[in-house]
Amino acid sequence: MRIFDAPSPNQDARPPGLPIDMLVLHYTGMQSGAAALARLREAEARVSSHYLVEEDGTVFRLVPEERRAWHAGISHWRGCIGLNDRSIGIEIVNPGHEWGYRPFPALQMAAVCDLCLEIIARHPIAPWNIVGHSDVAPDRKQDPGELFDWEGLAANGVGFWPEAVPPAPADAQAATLLAAIGYRMDLPLPLLLTAFQRRWRPARVDGLADAECLARLAAVAARIPAIRPDRP
Numbered sequence: 001m002r003i004f005d006a007p008s009p010n011q012d013a014r015p016p017g018l019p020i021d022m023l024v025l026h027y028t029g030m031q032s033g034a035a036a037l038a039r040l041r042e043a044e045a046r047v048s049s050h051y052l053v054e055e056d057g058t059v060f061r062l063v064p065e066e067r068r069a070w071h072a073g074i075s076h077w078r079g080c081i082g083l084n085d086r087s088i089g090i091e092i093v094n095p096g097h098e099w100g101y102r103p104f105p106a107l108q109m110a111a112v113c114d115l116c117l118e119i120i121a122r123h124p125i126a127p128w129n130i131v132g133h134s135d136v137a138p139d140r141k142q143d144p145g146e147l148f149d150w151e152g153l154a155a156n157g158v159g160f161w162p163e164a165v166p167p168a169p170a171d172a173q174a175a176t177l178l179a180a181i182g183y184r185m186d187l188p189l190p191l192l193l194t195a196f197q198r199r200w201r202p203a204r205v206d207g208l209a210d211a212e213c214l215a216r217l218a219a220v221a222a223r224i225p226a227i228r229p230d231r232p
Contacts, residue, residue, distance in 0.1 A: 001059060001114045003051075008041045008062040010048035010070050015085050020065065020123040021231060022087035023116060024072050026133045027143040028052070029096030036093060046070060049089040055104075057111035065122070075136040077129070078182035078232035083136055086232075088119055092144055103147050116158040128182065128224045129232050130159040131199075138195035139187050146202035162200075162219035167211070169218060174209040177217040181224055182232065196220075 028036035049071040063069040071089030133141040154161035190207035197205040
């Protein structure tokens with residue numbers, strides 16, 4: 001995979017001693033890839049990512065992986081906050097929900113997959129720490145959204161997807177399962193369920209904990225170890 005360098009000034013040093021153990025996927029949410037690339041390189045915008053992937057599969061590197069890019073903003077996952085410190089961010093060109101959300105082309109998804117595989121080969125990023133922006137900032141973000149092919153990525157070694165989803169235990173509680181997965185729990189339950197559904201049950205994103213949603217919550221939580229206080 002060829003990567004084109006397009007340096008962004010919006011970067012700084014990571015805090016010493018933290019591992020790079022998270023990968024955050026975004027959509028650009030702008031009307032064109034060119035506009036998104038320009039904004040990510042504009043000093044006044046104070047936003048960036050490590051990579052940007054165009055719809056035709058072209059990949060741009062904006063910030064070296066050892067540096068901190070400014071992509072996640074106020075964010076939380078599995079007890080950790082300020083996730084720019086420990087994550088790599090990939091912006092994926094798509095107009096998003098504001099400008100005509102549409103499926104991600106096959107060439108683009110293939111490039112995203114190849115890029116993710118290269119990144120996780122270099123860093124100790126567990127499958128449950130490959131997340132969407134909406135997972136780590138559910139009160140602010142919807143991306144990469146319900147049309148993003150998380151299941152396809154998992155089939156190719158990026159993250160995971162529960163193939164077998166048995167009924168949830170009779171005592172299953174949505175809030176308990178969301179907390180075990182890693183979502184912050186100081187937000188309204190329907191908002192958190194919506195974020196979960198965008199990622200794990202994209203066919204129905206309604207913020208309701210019906211039987212299917214509870215079953216999927218339980219299946220995902222069963223694949224994830226208990227949260228450690230020192231890392232996600």
